[in-house]
Amino acid sequence: MMDPLLHVKNLKKYFPLRKGFLEKEKTYVRAVDDVSFSIRRGNSFGLVGESGSGKTTVARAILRLIEPTEGEVRFEGMDICRSSESEINEMRREMQIIFQDPHSSLNPRKTVFKIVSEPLIIHEGLRGKKLRRRVEELLETVGLKSEHMFRYPHELSGGQKQRVGIARALSLNPKLLILDEPTSALDVSVQAQMLNFLESLQRELDLTYLFISHNLAVIRYTCDTVGVMYLGKIIEMGEAEKVFSMPRHPYTKALVSAVPIPQAEQPETAILLEGDIPSATHIPSGCRFHTRCFEKIGAVCEEREPETYCFPDGSQVNCHLFKSTALDDEAGHGGGSGKPLETKDR
Amino acid sequence: MKPVLEITDLKIEFDTFEGTSHVLDGIHLSLGKKDTLGLVGETGCGKSITAKAILRLLPVPPARLVSGEILFGGEDLLKKSDEEMKEIRGRQIAMVFQDPMTFLNPVFSIEEQLVDVISAHSNRNGSRKEIDRKEAKKKAVALLGEVKIPQPDVRIKSYPHEFSGGMRQRVLIAMALSRSPQVLIADEPTTALDVTIQAQILKLLHELVERHGNSVLLISHDLGVVAKVCRRIAVMYAGSIVENCSTEALFNEPFHPYTQGLLNSILTFSKRKDAAQGIQGGIPDLIHPPSGCRFHPRCSRAMKICEIEKPSPVEAEKNHVVSCHLYPVRKVKSF
Structure with a gap:
């Protein structure tokens, strides 16, 4: 089996909080707390979770836009966390990010041409006619016309702006595209267009996607594998179809049932979580979900952090409920204690 | 009808x-x-x-x-x-808005804001029977209880920033329903x-x-x-x-x-x-x-x-x- 394109292992990012300047003890916002996953070439991996669960921090740490506190990010075997600045710059050509808000991620004072051509000038030193031809090509790939080339961002619609962002990201032929909520700012009628477009782009250019969204339907629609995050940790991971049709972790169950379904007959059996998401500065002891969990088994949930239990179908869950099942069912596969699992490699 | x-x-x-x-x-x-x-x-x-x-x-x-x-x-x-x-x-006719933070005043406690709303509405009533603030506070606590804010008598003293988004929206709903609008x-x-x-x-x-x-x-x-x-x-x-x-x-x-x-x-x-x-x-x-x-x-x-x-x-x-x-x-x- 081929090596994964991106391999994230025990990634942590703690942001220190200063409490007052005499205070010695530092508190931390544990935004990302031990996250491991890997993405194979040509696949789409989705990270879902509610606001503050650390999805975007993971993306930024992978690109080393922020320094990870601990852990390893391997991109084609190279450890990003231990590379020098110049090596990183080279590597960034291969991994690009598309941001959520197309309005604020494009410079309002530059034309589309300038925005898209900038990386080409910096990294490839293209000039003149060659540059223009390449920009035209890129705009065509993302479904914009050459008449859009000399427009300013405010003259474009939201969907068009997002396409400009994609053209800019594609300009250096990246291998990995990180899509951070790419459709959240778009209307539904445009959202479907955009997702179908991203899908065909992936096939055409052989891209690997890391898809970040709070919208479960979007992730299910686009991703092969999915990781569900809660307070900085992936609590369930597996094939998207399976995770969403047969969620194992109580949080995933609640999340899936909380999504409002646009249909006339509303199911009655919605699982309603109580309380709010705890703050990332005071992550609950033991299992971080125990304060809201409706399937809590007892003191063990409050005291011990659950290990990662793997299932024969390749999915993994961090929950004490599965301690026995995972081990008994498949002695060979189960009982992986916190070991990152090569997703879907069976 | x-x-x-x-x-x-x-x-x-x-x-x-x-x-x-x-x-x-x-x-x-x-x-x-x-x-x-x-x-x-x-x-x-x-x-x-x-x-x-x-x-x-x-x-x-x-x-x-x-x-x-x-x-x-x-x-x-x-x-x-x-x-x-x-x-x-x-x-x-009452209204609940999208972003609860922008519709709550950050420098006043939830109590002050709720009591203000309740007494303002009551006192403009034709009967001119003034509700005093004590009574209004009682009503405010009851309203918070109704929108399922835990420990309403304690939490009413909080400021909007101490509440999460969901809780703030509950406060706004409480405010909107305080006069049982049609x-x-x-x-x-x-x-x-x-x-x-x-x-x-x-x-x-x-x-x-x-x-x-x-x-x-x-x-x-x-x-x-x-x-x-x-x-x-x-x-x-x-x-x-x-x-x-x-x-x-x-x-x-x-x-x-x-x-x-x-x-x-x-x-x-x-x-x-x-x-x-x-x-x-x-x-x-x-x-x-x-x-x-x-x-x-x-x-x-x-x-x-x-x-x-x-x-x-x-x-x-x-x-x-x-x-x-x-x-x-x-x-x-x-x-």
Whole structure:
């Protein structure tokens, strides 16, 4: 089996909080707390979770836009966390990010041409006619016309702006595209267009996607594998179809049932979580979900952090409920204690 | 049954630097007693403008009323004086907004804000029986309990920033319901919230409305949210209501091509890859809206007449109103 394109292992990012300047003890916002996953070439991996669960921090740490506190990010075997600045710059050509808000991620004072051509000038030193031809090509790939080339961002619609962002990201032929909520700012009628477009782009250019969204339907629609995050940790991971049709972790169950379904007959059996998401500065002891969990088994949930239990179908869950099942069912596969699992490699 | 709120042919324009924006293009809407009506549509279709027009919260200028009336209890709200509107706002028609943080004052505690609202409304009452602050506080604590804020007598002392988004929205709902208004307008009440919190708030809203018997106008861009709460749904596109029917009819048998396209675009759990279609093109510019039916440039079933004439609402089936030239006359003859 081929090596994964991106391999994230025990990634942590703690942001220190200063409490007052005499205070010695530092508190931390544990935004990302031990996250491991890997993405194979040509696949789409989705990270879902509610606001503050650390999805975007993971993306930024992978690109080393922020320094990870601990852990390893391997991109084609190279450890990003231990590379020098110049090596990183080279590597960034291969991994690009598309941001959520197309309005604020494009410079309002530059034309589309300038925005898209900038990386080409910096990294490839293209000039003149060659540059223009390449920009035209890129705009065509993302479904914009050459008449859009000399427009300013405010003259474009939201969907068009997002396409400009994609053209800019594609300009250096990246291998990995990180899509951070790419459709959240778009209307539904445009959202479907955009997702179908991203899908065909992936096939055409052989891209690997890391898809970040709070919208479960979007992730299910686009991703092969999915990781569900809660307070900085992936609590369930597996094939998207399976995770969403047969969620194992109580949080995933609640999340899936909380999504409002646009249909006339509303199911009655919605699982309603109580309380709010705890703050990332005071992550609950033991299992971080125990304060809201409706399937809590007892003191063990409050005291011990659950290990990662793997299932024969390749999915993994961090929950004490599965301690026995995972081990008994498949002695060979189960009982992986916190070991990152090569997703879907069976 | 006589509707509580009835909007007929409401046309509102905005004067902007680029020209006149035709924001509302003849809205017809009615809200019955204890009815729950959802108003859905995409960005800029005029959902919030409709809500603000009802409460007369639009700034005039740039907003300009062209025609129409909004009947509430038989009287036209658009003809009321500012003083009379003050009596109606909050007491008879209340509103819950999208972003709870911007509607709570960060420098006053929840107690002060709730007590202010309660005593202000009571003291403007004709009887002039003043509620003192102690009594108002008791009522405020009870209200917080009703919206299921734990330990309301303690938490009432908190400031808005100490509350989470969901809790703040609960406070706003408590405020809106404090005078048991006849009509509650909720403008995207859960859009700023996470799904698990959204589910809590929607359930709470549903329960409270059932108990108090308010009529609700719920505005949302999310058809799923509306389906959960509302019995009827009105779909808006570019300043007009294109379809208005029961929730079942909308999802099972939508008439208007836009509604069909919208339902096709939504990603649901059951949809397979590539199954979501989307609608060609983008939302029109309301300064230069398309002629005739405003949806015709994006409509797959557009005909010649669509470019020329704006379709008027037709009751294609019982209680199912659609504005589209595909349905020129009533399908079912009325007896």
